[in-house]
Amino acid sequence: MKNPTFDDLMQQIEAEAQEEGPEAVAQLEAMRHRYYLGGQLAVLRKRRGITQVELAVQSGVEQADISKIERGISNPTEDTLARLGKVLGARLAFVDDRERVAI
Secondary structure, three states: OOOOOHHHHHHHHHHHHHHHOHHHHHHHHHHHHHHHHHHHHHHHHHHOOOOHHHHHHHHOOOHHHHHHHHOOOOOOOHHHHHHHHHHHOOOOOOOOOOOOOOO
């Protein structure tokens, strides 16, 4: 028996959400969005060569909150994201999924 992969786990989670109904599917999508957004923040911060502590000092956002955002366990406000983005030289924007490029 082979070891399950991450893709196997995600397929199982998606199937369970489908079985549970629209609310579970919506929660799964929200989780995906938070992880994607957090990952973007972490990549951009690292590209800029800045630590979470430095970003916290420059943005006024607590380091613990930045950590939670990057790990996808927080649902930050638009204002918080804008403050972080300003320090990192980035802005908030809607991105057409058909044109989105992975970073």
